[in-house]
Amino acid sequence: MPYPLSARLVTIRTTIRPELPDRIKEGLERVFQESSPNQFKLCSFENLIASLERRFPSIFSVPYFKEVLSVRLQRVATCNEGLLCLDDFITVMTESLTNDTTNWGGMKTPIAGLIGLSNLPDQITTKLLKRGFDLNVMLVGRSGLGKSTLVDTLFKAKVSRRSSQKSQDSEALPKTTEIHAVTHVLEEQNVKVRLTVTDTPGYGDQLNNQNCWVPIMQHISEQYERYLIEERAVVRKRFLPDSRIHVIIYFIEPTGHRLSNLDVECLRRLTRVANVIPVIAKSDTLTVEERALFKHNICEDLLRNQIQVYGGDEEEGGVSCKDIVPFCVVGSTSQHEVGGKLLFGRATRWGVVECENKAHCEFTQLRDLLIKTNMGDLVEKTHCVHYENFRHQRLKSGEPVLKMHHNGNSLDHCNESTL
Ligand SMILES: Nc1nc2c(ncn2[C@@H]2O[C@H](COP(=O)(O)OP(=O)(O)OP(=O)(O)O)[C@@H](O)[C@H]2O)c(=O)[nH]1
Ligand SMILES: [Mg+2]
Numbered sequence: 001m002p003y004p005l006s007a008r009l010v011t012i013r014t015t016i017r018p019e020l021p022d023r024i025k026e027g028l029e030r031v032f033q034e035s036s037p038n039q040f041k042l043c044s045f046e047n048l049i050a051s052l053e054r055r056f057p058s059i060f061s062v063p064y065f066k067e068v069l070s071v072r073l074q075r076v077a078t079c080n081e082g083l084l085c086l087d088d089f090i091t092v093m094t095e096s097l098t099n100d101t102t103n104w105g106g107m108k109t110p111i112a113g114l115i116g117l118s119n120l121p122d123q124i125t126t127k128l129l130k131r132g133f134d135l136n137v138m139l140v141g142r143s144g145l146g147k148s149t150l151v152d153t154l155f156k157a158k159v160s161r162r163s164s165q166k167s168q169d170s171e172a173l174p175k176t177t178e179i180h181a182v183t184h185v186l187e188e189q190n191v192k193v194r195l196t197v198t199d200t201p202g203y204g205d206q207l208n209n210q211n212c213w214v215p216i217m218q219h220i221s222e223q224y225e226r227y228l229i230e231e232r233a234v235v236r237k238r239f240l241p242d243s244r245i246h247v248i249i250y251f252i253e254p255t256g257h258r259l260s261n262l263d264v265e266c267l268r269r270l271t272r273v274a275n276v277i278p279v280i281a282k283s284d285t286l287t288v289e290e291r292a293l294f295k296h297n298i299c300e301d302l303l304r305n306q307i308q309v310y311g312g313d314e315e316e317g318g319v320s321c322k323d324i325v326p327f328c329v330v331g332s333t334s335q336h337e338v339g340g341k342l343l344f345g346r347a348t349r350w351g352v353v354e355c356e357n358k359a360h361c362e363f364t365q366l367r368d369l370l371i372k373t374n375m376g377d378l379v380e381k382t383h384c385v386h387y388e389n390f391r392h393q394r395l396k397s398g399e400p401v402l403k404m405h406h407n408g409n410s411l412d413h414c415n416e417s418t419l
Contacts (some may be wrong), residue, residue: 141251143202149329
């Protein structure tokens with residue numbers, strides 16, 4: 001059957017109009033089938049409006065949407081004695097749903113000229129630049145895996161707990177013995193970041209490692225609790241102080257085997273309360289093949305144990321890191337001359353392992369994720385997912401959530417022989 005208008009609309013749809021998600025298209029196809037007496041072929045616009053209203057009542061809650069849609073469908077239908085084919089229907093719906101409505105559900109009102117809306121992002125940027133950004137990082141993992149070293153390398157500053165102490169002259173980092181948060185203000189080209197590094201003592205040193213994650217979980221919950229108290233205060237500060245942990249960098253020992261029971265138990269708990277990015281520590285000790293196999297085994301273990309580490313999200317404005325975790329990292333606070341340049345790296349007798357060289361390790365990708373691409377997403381996920389869960393449980397139960405974390409986990413099978 002000749003459909004000149006339909007052909008034109010279809011061309012528009014496939015060339016410039018955005019596509020509707022498949023799930024919505026399928027729904028619309030079902031609506032068409034329902035309203036078409038001869039199934040799949042032709043259908044009157046009145047029937048279509050009636051079925052749409054039945055199936056998708058929410059879209060008709062938008063003011064005037066029904067009138068606009070009826071006029072459009074009718075206009076296309078007049079070319080064929082008041083009937084529409086499926087293609088025309090989908091085209092009109094695509095135009096109407098993607099063009100005239102916003103993701104807030106409201107109709108877009110055309111404006112005759114510029115009124116300055118496009119400057120809004122500049123206003124926000126100026127405000128944010130004045131206020132600065134907050135990033136709270138926590139380091140967790142067995143003792144001696146290079147946690148304090150890596151965080152100093154990441155931010156090219158002495159940000160780990162002990163190295164920030166002025167009396168500390170020596171380059172070597174002492175063992176971290178207690179959970180301690182240090183805040184630094186880092187500035188690069190007028191952009192300020194209030195970075196809080198929470199270094200934790202390496203666990204797994206003791207003969208009995210049972211419950212070694214408890215102080216860490218407790219610290220995370222305490223920060224949520226603090227925020228909740230501030231949020232619910234009668235007199236609130238203009239900007240609520242945010243000490244909630246936005247990201248945990250979890251260090252895995254470079255054994256080349258699989259995740260240890262202790263890692264599984266820790267990761268299982270930590271991923272429920274915060275964004276966790278696992279890294280393979282001291283990757284310079286593994287060959288290229290060992291790294292690939294170890295990564296593969298770790299991903300399998302995470303999947304088998306249903307542990308969901310932070311994966312990034314393109315739709316949320318970040319980048320996805322699902323294909324790269326766990327990051328193979330190398331940390332060093334000392335610089336060495338390579339090709340006339342001073343670079344962070346670890347000097348060996350056979351050469352320098354460069355931290356920031358993508359051919360040597362994935363340190364740069366980790367730093368880009370944390371700072372360049374996903375800092376906003378990490379902060380937002382902490383607020384909208386992890387803190388929201390905490391808040392919900394806390395307000396629902398009325399009892400301190402700290403208690404719930406401890407009681408909720410059965411640790412009976414974890415003793416010194418299994419961990
Ligand atoms: N080979 C290698 N050694 C590293 C790396 N990062 C750190 N080290 C060394 O590992 C040792 C321990 O480093 P730290 O940063 O103190 O380790 P930590 O995890 O903070 O240790 P605790 O505070 O005891 O939990 C130091 O001698 C570092 O020089 C790395 O990427 N590769
Ligand atoms: Mg340390």
